[in-house]
Amino acid sequence: MSRLRSGRILIIGLGLIGGSLAKALKTRAKPSHIAAFDVNRKALETAESSHWIDEAVDRLETGIPGADLVVWALPVGKICAGLKEYAGSFRPGQVVTDVGSVKRQIMDAAKALPGKTHFIGGHPMAGKEVPSWAASDSDLFYQRPWVLTPDESKTCSEDYQQALRELESLILTIGAIPVSMHAAEHDKSAALLSHLPQLISSCLMNTVGTLIDELPTKDLLAAGGLRDTTRIAGSNPQMWQEIYEANKEELIGLIETYEEQLKAAKKCLVQNDFKGIYNLLQRAQKYRNSIW
Numbered sequence: 001m002s003r004l005r006s007g008r009i010l011i012i013g014l015g016l017i018g019g020s021l022a023k024a025l026k027t028r029a030k031p032s033h034i035a036a037f038d039v040n041r042k043a044l045e046t047a048e049s050s051h052w053i054d055e056a057v058d059r060l061e062t063g064i065p066g067a068d069l070v071v072w073a074l075p076v077g078k079i080c081a082g083l084k085e086y087a088g089s090f091r092p093g094q095v096v097t098d099v100g101s102v103k104r105q106i107m108d109a110a111k112a113l114p115g116k117t118h119f120i121g122g123h124p125m126a127g128k129e130v131p132s133w134a135a136s137d138s139d140l141f142y143q144r145p146w147v148l149t150p151d152e153s154k155t156c157s158e159d160y161q162q163a164l165r166e167l168e169s170l171i172l173t174i175g176a177i178p179v180s181m182h183a184a185e186h187d188k189s190a191a192l193l194s195h196l197p198q199l200i201s202s203c204l205m206n207t208v209g210t211l212i213d214e215l216p217t218k219d220l221l222a223a224g225g226l227r228d229t230t231r232i233a234g235s236n237p238q239m240w241q242e243i244y245e246a247n248k249e250e251l252i253g254l255i256e257t258y259e260e261q262l263k264a265a266k267k268c269l270v271q272n273d274f275k276g277i278y279n280l281l282q283r284a285q286k287y288r289n290s291i292w
Helices: 016-029 041-049 076-085 104-112 158-173 183-214 224-229 237-246 248-270 274-291
Strands: 008-012 033-037 069-072 095-098 118-124 145-150 177-180
Touching: 008 016, 016 033, 016 041, 016 158, 033 041, 069 076, 076 104, 076 237, 095 158, 104 118, 104 183, 118 158, 118 183, 145 158, 145 183, 158 177, 183 224, 183 237, 183 248, 237 248, 248 274
Parallel strands: 008 033, 008 069, 069 095, 095 118, 145 177
Antiparallel strands: 118 145
């Protein structure tokens, strides 16, 4: 058994992702000790009383040094701030990771950690629109990619490679699929496949919300199509604001490409080019069927 499973794991943040990780670890990996920290005392107490965690940590200054693996399960901005604020609490040999949706900014912040601390960026590609302990699920990561972004300046170190192998093994144990890539590659991919869809969903919901009162029956005719395409618009605004801020360069370029698609569709309608509209829809159907 690896030291990450036989040792102590500290999860910082018991929202949807941190809570789901605690439950997945307890259900499948069964590490010797899971500790957790969260400013939400109710979530901590619930997790401890239901035995999803073994210990509720009051202060990170005392909780961090005793852990073999530290997982930052907070929004991007708080992860970056926390890595810098508590850098002095980490010790050599610890494995440290995160679950943030943007990797380059977090990898830069992790440079504040002691040199012999093994920081490995992470991002499980799973989630729900409700970011709370109450929505956490032990199966959230099952058969989902879990991106790892190693520190390229340390990959020649055998100790670092061992830490990476142990983290990959732990991820496999909870049913997820570890995928290693460069931080920049991750941010580009996440911008297209996660961040842009979230923004589009929110803009669509704002369009509907702005105009819906003009309809004589208000939202009476709202059905599955609107519900499905705007589901993620119900996500945490603060969290997504931080993601957009951290990955804005990638997102801006994608927005411009999406605008071109909308303009092309509008042009077809204005010019009564319904063959063009059919081609647009057929192409979209083909792309979607190639992914799912």
